[in-house]
Amino acid sequence: MVPHLTTALTGPLLALESRFLERQTDIEQWFRAQWLEHSPPFYASVDLRNAGFKLAPVDTNLFPGGFNNLNAEFLPLCVQATMTAVEKLCPEARNLLLVPENHTRNQFYLRNVARLAQILKLAGLNVRIGSLIPDLAGPTVLDLGDGHSLTLEPLIRLPGGRRIGVEGFDPCAILLNNDLSAGVPELLQNVNEQTFIPPLHAGWTTRRKSQHFDAYSEVARSFSSVMDIDPWLLDPLYDVCNDINFQERSGEECLATRVGALLARIREKYAQHGVDHEPFVIVKADAGTYGMGIMTVRDPSEVVGLNRKQRNKMAVVKEGLEVSSVLIQEGVPTFESVDGGAAEPVVYMMDRYVVGGFYRVHGERGIDENLNAPGMHFKPLAFESCCSMPDPGCAPDAAPNRFYAYGVVARLALLAASLELERGAPLDATAEALEAELRG
Amino acid sequence: MVPHLTTALTGPLLALESRFLERQTDIEQWFRAQWLEHSPPFYASVDLRNAGFKLAPVDTNLFPGGFNNLNAEFLPLCVQATMTAVEKLCPEARNLLLVPENHTRNQFYLRNVARLAQILKLAGLNVRIGSLIPDLAGPTVLDLGDGHSLTLEPLIRLPGGRRIGVEGFDPCAILLNNDLSAGVPELLQNVNEQTFIPPLHAGWTTRRKSQHFDAYSEVARSFSSVMDIDPWLLDPLYDVCNDINFQERSGEECLATRVGALLARIREKYAQHGVDHEPFVIVKADAGTYGMGIMTVRDPSEVVGLNRKQRNKMAVVKEGLEVSSVLIQEGVPTFESVDGGAAEPVVYMMDRYVVGGFYRVHGERGIDENLNAPGMHFKPLAFESCCSMPDPGCAPDAAPNRFYAYGVVARLALLAASLELERGAPLDATAEALEAELRG
Known part of the structure; x- marks a missing residue:
């Protein structure tokens, strides 16, 4: 707590x-x-x-993590909001499958999953954790380091092949806490009878x-x-640069031009509002998460002629997703x-x-x-x-x-x-x- | 607090x-x-x-009073629930009229009204307090004794005569915190364009x-x-006695018989569940509130031959509503x-x-x-x-x-x-x- x-x-x-x-x-x-x-x-x-x-x-x-970081005093608000949401999305749901990220070594993240499961249970759902970890042999108990544990079970196609769940558990709804950075796994494809929350297209494959x-x-x-x-x-303010390839060093000039233009727009806004601050922009992958592939840029020259380390950092985000498009976003200090x-x-x-x-x-x-x-x-x-x-x-x-x-x-x-x-x-x-x- | x-x-x-x-x-x-x-x-x-x-x-x-008695830490739950309720009952409502009881001398009750108004406002409603007090000349500021005040305004028919409100305020919905013990006032009758929450038939005139x-x-x-x-x-357990007139002493025998029968049923239940307690019943007006017209009865003889004081106590409830029907309810210690x-x-x-x-x-x-x-x-x-x-x-x-x-x-x-x-x-x-x- x-x-x-x-x-x-x-x-x-x-x-x-x-x-x-x-x-x-x-x-x-x-x-x-x-x-x-x-x-x-x-x-x-x-x-x-x-x-x-x-x-x-x-x-x-x-696909927010970090529910374990919220003030526990306001958990009742989560429970009440979940009741409202469930009533709209799947009012007749009894069984819900929670699909987390695969990183089992991050106890902070696992505590987030445990907290989410607790909220869902208090809202009146039977909850099991269905994991996409490919080599998960069977139900696996993970220690959360806070006196509690969490049981992951392998996510499977249920008999008949049209529905997914875990052994002996057929959920009405599937709550994704996995941002699908690695694409929509085959296991989750062509599942039409169960509700995905949020929908699959909220994942980073398409988002x-x-x-x-x-x-x-x-x-x-x-x-x-x-x-x-x-x-x-x-x-x-923001702009997008769609044809960038950091490894091949293509698109750098286009990126630099757009960075320069955005910095100018920010400078103009600063002048208009009397802000005495040096503008900067954040360049980050247009798809992807976890703060990988992010850089702070104060001058267009900084994005030209990146060294190998910088290029490697920007070229891929989580799950090895390659970056071909970046968002250039006004930096807000x-x-x-x-x-x-x-x-x-x-x-x-x-x-x-x-x-x-x-x-x-x-x-x-x-x-x-x-x-x-x-x-x-x-x-x-x-x-x-x-x-x-x-x-x-x-x-x-x-x-x-x-x-x-x-x-x-x-x-x-x-x-x-x-x-x-x-x-x-x-x-x-x-x-x-x-x-x-x-x-x- | x-x-x-x-x-x-x-x-x-x-x-x-x-x-x-x-x-x-x-x-x-x-x-x-x-x-x-x-x-x-x-x-x-x-x-x-x-x-x-x-x-x-x-x-x-x-028509609950006492919102001021709740733990202020859980007020966010009230606000969130109110948002949900408003969305269902009157999603397009901007203006809400809160109609309280008429007792202006009860600071505890007035604080309840203030608390309710606060919750409604936080949920995104413009709130004014429309009072049914017959001789209220104009907006009246009442001291709540806690450093705050509450403004009551006379509830009126708005120009056109089909809607009600207060001067310069046309509400979409009317929240009743008045239990209508005195009947539905003429001012609230034949109002068809505005939503009463709860509906008028929740009042003690009909309930x-x-x-x-x-x-x-x-x-x-x-x-x-x-x-x-x-x-x-x-x-x-309970029973009803419909033809009682405490002032005229009619129906006493019927009441006593039913009290005796209910006590016997409770005794049976106590025996079945091994409860070692002397049964009692509560006799109270079938319509009405505020704990008037209530007596604790351990033996049927207690409801026969009531003295004047007891009869007066039982004969009328709030607003002078006459008691002709009583609920006989299993007493739960x-x-x-x-x-x-x-x-x-x-x-x-x-x-x-x-x-x-x-x-x-x-x-x-x-x-x-x-x-x-x-x-x-x-x-x-x-x-x-x-x-x-x-x-x-x-x-x-x-x-x-x-x-x-x-x-x-x-x-x-x-x-x-x-x-x-x-x-x-x-x-x-x-x-x-x-x-x-x-x-x-």
Whole structure:
């Protein structure tokens, strides 16, 4: 369990927070109207950056790990949100199969799986863990290092071949906590009778960060027009470079040109808003996760003539997925710190509800660097209060109000993910949904 | 805010709690299936009695006061549940009118109204308080005695005459926190364009406790068959006496006969379950609230030849509503105490979710007496943990597990209230609902 600690409230007061506080009722109404049109993903986590002059999402994870990092006091919110989500997605479900990532040596990740299983069980589901590890011989008990253990079972085709599950367990729904970076395994293909949550096309085989941020820009514009603010305050500028091959050194010039153009656009925005800060961009794989293939760039020359080590770092992401397309994203410095370490908030949502969050704190990284990279030992610091209880009687940067602002921006990213998944749905699924709608 | 205090866990270990713990997933699935068929009321509170050998609801309030007594830490659960409920009942609602009781001198009650208004606002509604007080001249600010105030405004017909609201505020929905003991005021009649939550027929003008407990017995039987337990463990026996007039002393014999018969049935159940306790019944008005018109009866002779004071006490309930029908309910002794005072749990629900609860503690009342009567200064003691996080790793009577059991039984009463409201719906409303269903 994460202890109660003070939060990282050292950033300058954010005018946005005051605006959100004044317009809280309008904001909730706006979201309610959006959710009448769009279905939120079952769960998501959003990495935010609070620059003081700007508060923006930089990554939206549709297979969130880290539920074990949330304040245990807000678990009831997770359970309640799960009940709501299950009721909509698969109300008659009794059995649910949770499919985790394959890394069995990461106890932190395994504790996340255990926490998720606990939440699902409390919401009234029989839960078993179905693993995609190819050589898993049978049920395997893993020690979580906290006095508890977790049992993985090999995921199999059930007799008949049309359904999947684990030995003696036929699930109605399959909750993916595996981002499918290695592609959709054959075991999960052509399974039509069971519900995948989220749908398979949410995986990194098909997902593109640029599509997410396309949708996010649209959402941010719409929201900002209601709030009467510049959408840039919530939205990182970005561009995409589609034909890059780091190993073969092709596409470097194109990347450098686009980096230069984006830096110029950021400089212009900084001037417009009176921000005295040196712009930077983050170059990262358009598909993929785990903070691999990420670099901080302050000048276009930095992406030309990379050395072997840099090229290797950028060329592949998790599961050896090759990088051929990169997102060039406005870098948002983090002006929050905990005990001298740079900190970025990560907000967790289930269904449309913010259920908690934590700070990713890293003592040895700068305010313009990625805090979520392999081998990084960030320290999680659970939010001390929830994100749905703004208090107009307190200062805009008091914990409940700052967390509320985080929850608002994270929900904008959640809404963007809904749009992204709608648009990315395979044609037959779209046709089915349309047909269902016509049937009423 | 209610301080964290220890809970009243002095009762004997309840076999029920162990059963609920073992079958937690089944229980949640059972409820989920029920809520596919029935709509929960927007909110409700349920008074429970834990006798050690039996855990049963004794009163279900569809216009709950006392939200101010809940543990403030669980307010986010209320906000989240309210969001879910609003989405179903009136997703496009922006403006909501909260109609409270008329007692402006009860600061505890006013704090409940303020707390409710806060929850609704956080869920994204513009809230104003529309009062039915006949002589309220204009907006009236009431001091809550806790540094806050509450503004009541006269409830009016809006221009056009078909809608109600307060000056300059046209609500989409009207949340009643007034139990309509005095009948449905003319101001609230023939309002067809706005949604009443709960519906007007939930008021004491039409509601009967006996109908609630009819529905409850049905629910308890169905649930008990799944749990494989005797429904009596959850369900207080009862009977009704319909033609009583305490002032005219008519019907006393009939009442005495039925009291005697019920005491005999309880004695039989006690023998069957090996309970060594003297049975008693509670006689209370079939319509009405606030613990008026309630007596504890251990022998039929006690209801014959009542003296003037006793007759006056039983003849009328709140708002002078005359008692012509009484519920005779098996008395369930409370075996919980806090600091030597008898204590009974009160569980709060919004939509289908348990959102908190508190103990009603009364130092001067016995374990077989009503703890909620006018002039009674009970001490509220907020539940220290929520009701949705049972922990199989703890003893069945550990706080999270006991509160879970309370939440289960309270939800059975909530489901009974749903059935009761469905069945009590005026014919035209039923026809409309049917039509809407056919339309899809």
